[in-house]
Amino acid sequence: MPDESATMFPEVGKAVGAASFYTLTPVEKLQAHRYVLVNCLAVEKYLNEFRVITKRKLRSRTRSQSHIDSVVHREFSDWFKHKVTLGSSMHSNELQWLACGPNVQVSRYTSYNVNGFMFRTLSREEGLKTQNSGVYITSDTRSYTSKHDSNVAVGSVSYYEKLVDIIKLNYSGQFTVVLFRCIWANTTSGRGIKHDSLGHTVVNFSHPIHTGD
Structure with missing residues (x-):
């Protein structure tokens, strides 16, 4: 029988260099674990169930997205x-381990190879002539201009990032x-992103x- 954890989280890429170790703060642990949960297909049905429950609880109040x-x-x-964990006999061991959350101590790297591309953290490339800390992704997601915005935009959203940590x-x-921080x-305003005369x-x-707050 195939390992379900390998299916949920297939190994992508390989670390470059030795690892150091770091202890997550409670906020960092919550944020990292939450990101893993909402991006795991095996958890999707539970996430949808929780959204339905939340809508019902908010019936008498605002139910904005x-x-x-x-x-x-x-x-x-x-x-x-x-x-x-309460219904342990109903769920796989892998889901139970996932639900319990990660250890507070994590391995930390400054370089990582993904699909033939090497990514380096900002601190790792200080003094180097080449820069490999830039990350660009597009994601089909819901987005808001701010945490106070009730108007959700659904669709392909472009994200431009600088890599500061690999854990x-x-x-x-x-x-x-493995997560990139x-x-x-x-990029929600004209001050954040623009295109020059050459289309760059x-x-x-x-x-x-x-x-991160």
């Missing part, structure tokens, strides 16, 4: 842990997940968004 998303960010990981989460020795440019994209990192 931004409000629901904020509740998901705050409460889903605890709800998921309670649901999966490997360890879920009780059962499986690991980045500074995200605020110019990104301003002076006013980042999603600063």
